[in-house]
Amino acid sequence: MFEQEYYEVRKKMLEKALDRYLTPKNVYPNELHEAMRYSIFSEGKRLRPFLMFAAFEMLKGKKSVKSLKNIVPAACAIEMVHTASLIHDDLPSIDNSDERRGKKSCHVKFGVPTALLAGDALLTKAFEVLTDVLPKFKAIECITAFTNSVSTRGMIAGQTVDITSTNKRINVNILKYIHLKKTGALLQLAMDIACIMSNADENVRATLGNFALNVGLAYQIIDDILDEIGGFEDLGKEPGQDLKNKKATYPGLIGLEKSKKEAEKLLNSAFKMIKGFPNNDVLLEFVQTIKDRLP
Amino acid sequence: MFEQEYYEVRKKMLEKALDRYLTPKNVYPNELHEAMRYSIFSEGKRLRPFLMFAAFEMLKGKKSVKSLKNIVPAACAIEMVHTASLIHDDLPSIDNSDERRGKKSCHVKFGVPTALLAGDALLTKAFEVLTDVLPKFKAIECITAFTNSVSTRGMIAGQTVDITSTNKRINVNILKYIHLKKTGALLQLAMDIACIMSNADENVRATLGNFALNVGLAYQIIDDILDEIGGFEDLGKEPGQDLKNKKATYPGLIGLEKSKKEAEKLLNSAFKMIKGFPNNDVLLEFVQTIKDRLP
Numbered sequence: 001m002f003e004q005e006y007y008e009v010r011k012k013m014l015e016k017a018l019d020r021y022l023t024p025k026n027v028y029p030n031e032l033h034e035a036m037r038y039s040i041f042s043e044g045k046r047l048r049p050f051l052m053f054a055a056f057e058m059l060k061g062k063k064s065v066k067s068l069k070n071i072v073p074a075a076c077a078i079e080m081v082h083t084a085s086l087i088h089d090d091l092p093s094i095d096n097s098d099e100r101r102g103k104k105s106c107h108v109k110f111g112v113p114t115a116l117l118a119g120d121a122l123l124t125k126a127f128e129v130l131t132d133v134l135p136k137f138k139a140i141e142c143i144t145a146f147t148n149s150v151s152t153r154g155m156i157a158g159q160t161v162d163i164t165s166t167n168k169r170i171n172v173n174i175l176k177y178i179h180l181k182k183t184g185a186l187l188q189l190a191m192d193i194a195c196i197m198s199n200a201d202e203n204v205r206a207t208l209g210n211f212a213l214n215v216g217l218a219y220q221i222i223d224d225i226l227d228e229i230g231g232f233e234d235l236g237k238e239p240g241q242d243l244k245n246k247k248a249t250y251p252g253l254i255g256l257e258k259s260k261k262e263a264e265k266l267l268n269s270a271f272k273m274i275k276g277f278p279n280n281d282v283l284l285e286f287v288q289t290i291k292d293r294l295p
Numbered sequence: 296m297f298e299q300e301y302y303e304v305r306k307k308m309l310e311k312a313l314d315r316y317l318t319p320k321n322v323y324p325n326e327l328h329e330a331m332r333y334s335i336f337s338e339g340k341r342l343r344p345f346l347m348f349a350a351f352e353m354l355k356g357k358k359s360v361k362s363l364k365n366i367v368p369a370a371c372a373i374e375m376v377h378t379a380s381l382i383h384d385d386l387p388s389i390d391n392s393d394e395r396r397g398k399k400s401c402h403v404k405f406g407v408p409t410a411l412l413a414g415d416a417l418l419t420k421a422f423e424v425l426t427d428v429l430p431k432f433k434a435i436e437c438i439t440a441f442t443n444s445v446s447t448r449g450m451i452a453g454q455t456v457d458i459t460s461t462n463k464r465i466n467v468n469i470l471k472y473i474h475l476k477k478t479g480a481l482l483q484l485a486m487d488i489a490c491i492m493s494n495a496d497e498n499v500r501a502t503l504g505n506f507a508l509n510v511g512l513a514y515q516i517i518d519d520i521l522d523e524i525g526g527f528e529d530l531g532k533e534p535g536q537d538l539k540n541k542k543a544t545y546p547g548l549i550g551l552e553k554s555k556k557e558a559e560k561l562l563n564s565a566f567k568m569i570k571g572f573p574n575n576d577v578l579l580e581f582v583q584t585i586k587d588r589l590p
Contacts, residue, residue: 023447032447032455088415093388093407112388113458116411120383121451123415127422128442136435140426143438147423152318152327156416160327163408 006282007050009065014049015041017072018079021129035110035118036125039083043101048082048190049075054282055194055208061279073133074142074193077126081150082186084122085159087115094163095245123150133197141196149189158182167246172253176217184216211273215287218266222293224249225259229295260294267291301577302345304360309344310336312367313374316424330405330413331420334378338396343377343485344370349577350489350503356574368428369437369488372421376445377481379417380454382410389458390540418445428492436491444484453477462541467548471512479511506568510582513561517588519544520554524590555589562586 018040025034052075057063068075090097090105091112098108107115130146133139148154158181165174191208194200200208227242228251242249250259270287274280313335320329347370352358363370385392385400386407393403402410425441428434443449453476460469486503489495495503522537523546537544545554565582569575 027447029447029452029455029459031459032452036447084415088411091388091411093386093411114455116383116386116388117451117455117458120379120415120418121447123418124442124445124451125447127438128446131435131439131442137431140431140434143422144426147419147426150419151423152322152324152331152416152420156412156419157324157327160324160409160412163412164324164326 003285006063010050010053010068011046013065013068013072014046014075014079017076021076021125031110031114032118032121035106035114036122038109039087039100039106039118040079040122042103044079044083046079048078048186051187051212051283051286052078052190052194054286055191056198058274058277058279058283059194059198059200059204063279063282070134071193071197073129074197077129077142077146078186078190078193080122080126080129081146081155084119084126085155087119087122089159091115094159138196142193145189145192145196149185149192154181154185154189158185162247165248170248170253172250175248175250175253179217179220180213183220184213187212187216207273211270211283214266214270214273215290218263218270219290221250221259221263221266222290225251225256225263225295226293228252228256263294264291298580301358305345305348305363306341308360308363308367309341309370309374312371316371316420326405326409327413327416330401330409331417333404334382334395334401334413335374335417337398339374339378341374343373343481346482346507346578346581347373347485347489349581350486351493353569353572353574353578354489354493354495354499358574358577365429366488366492368424369492372424372437372441373481373485373488375417375421375424376441376450379414379421380450382414382417384454386410389454433491437488440484440487440491444480444487449476449480449484453480457542460543465543465548467545470543470545470548474512474515475508478515479508482507482511502568506565506578509561509565509568510585513558513565514585516545516554516558516561517585520546520551520558520590521588523547524551558589559586 022037022040023033025037027033052071053068056068056071060067086100087106089095090100091107097105099105103109105115106118110118126146127143130143131139133142150156158178161174162178162182165178188209191212192205195205195208224242227239227249230239232238241247242252250262254262267287267290271284274283274287277283317332317335318328320332322328347366348363351363351366355362381395382401384390385395386402392400394400398404400410401413405413421441422438425438426434428437445451453473456469457473457477460473483504486507487500490500490503519537522534522544525534527533536542537547545557549557562582562585566579569578569582572578
């Protein structure tokens with residue numbers, strides 16, 4: 001998706017930090033550390049940390065791996081929160097997914113109780129890691145941003161509405177809420193952290209926040225579309241899952257053509273939001289990659 | 296357990312703050328807020344917040360409800376973490392408990408998925424509330440203390456070893472680890488926060504931490520004993536659960552008499568640890584109440 005070397009260098013740095021933060025698996029109790037590491041190191045795309053880096057480097061005005069040092073704890077924390085949510089989402093009582101990224105999901109590998117606790121532990125770990133952010137008053141700002149995006153106003157709210165809406169007739173506004181909260185909230189958080197750590201002003205933070213929400217919603221609409229008409233290749237997973245799981249989708253609720261138009265509109269508006277920033281090339285490329293998935 | 300008015304005034308203040316921190320249940324998504332409030336306001340003894348208050352007032356040298364103002368956010372947060380752990384512990388995949396404090400457990404009332412997410416949300420909320428601690432550098436110290444006590448070195452570690460030990464032959468050291476982490480860690484946290492917020496020195500913090508671990512372990516040993524030989528009245532719940540759930544107990548592993556002696560020794564040593572503090576009457580009374588449960 002991104003220029004290979006640019007991406008690889010940042011990915012390596014992130015994963016080195018994640019490795020350092022996560023207690024080695026041969027520390028008691030073994031199962032817990034092993035389950036946390038298994039899910040964190042499972043070939044994720046590291047999308048949220050990467051967007052955080054890209055926005056931070058855009059705002060700082062230069063691409064420099066070294067400049068990312070102060071933001072790395074927050075990048076690790078966002079990946080931990082995201083992974084915790086995937087572990088809990090996959091549990092039999094929620095999505096009952098046996099696989100994740102081509103591997104057994106955490107509870108299939110370690111059992112439901114350990115997976116549940118590994119999710120709790122990763123969520124807690126995220127806040128531990130955030131206390132490493134320097135200077136300390138920035139750490140508090142970051143923690144506040146995290147709790148806003150994860151809490152009953154954010155990702156967890158989206159997950160709740162998602163599960164309580166399955167098998168029910170919902171309207172497109174509720175589906176939009178689910179996508180914006182379940183996916184958008186953490187993308188917006190990535191922007192929030194980049195803004196906090198680069199001392200961006202409130203206007204910039206609001207603009208980039210909206211940019212992230214637009215992109216997150218568009219991404220999910222396109223996922224809905226590909227689930228209906230795409231192949232395994234396009235979607236990166238087996239299509240037809242939404243129908244099978246009786247989940248509402250954009251094409252199901254407003255039709256295929258209108259869904260495509262909505263996704264396009266959101267992405268065009270996302271382009272416009274960051275057009276004025278110097279050094280916006282990585283974020284622009286990111287939006288383009290998502291647009292390219294549109295069939 | 297404690298002098299009625301002293302206790303009631305503090306309880307009321309705590310619950311008023313909890314009520315303020317928890318979004319009203321008629322905010323979207325309803326189920327999530329309702330489940331969080333249901334479990335928080337379910338006649339808990341508020342033991343951890345109360346110990347935090349008692350230690351803080353002991354260290355400050357006077358009983359004053361007003362002086363507790365700065366420590367209230369942390370007291371709410373510890374109750375949220377504790378409640379989150381109870382919700383997850385009660386889930387069918389872990390302890391499968393249908394009741395909690397004489398009411399339906401959270402997942403029986405709201406369904407497993409909502410209960411799971413309500414636990415996640417309360418855990419996250421705890422960190423949100425901790426950012427309210429003033430001054431801000433104390434907030435960071437409190438968050439660090441929380442992550443230490445909750446994480447893979449604390450409560451969650453204890454829960455993990457507990458579930459992975461069920462149905463297995465374990466030795467008394469592992470059972471001790473479970474009790475110290477699952478119960479002791481949050482009691483120790485209550486002392487840590489009292490010390491942080493009253494600027495106590497490292498020696499005091501270590502002493503009170505050990506005091507809490509002793510008390511927590513003794514409490515659990517006595518619980519094990521009462522589960523074997525006590526009635527409903529003594530235990531506050533149906534006895535015989537450990538045997539039924541194939542959980543190891545102190546009397547099962549080292550015998551009844553040795554278990555009693557161990558609990559007594561721990562409590563006597565706890566008495567000694569706080570003997571030298573002025574204004575230690577509330578904490579002393581607390582230890583005595585636990586000792587009085589010994590058959």
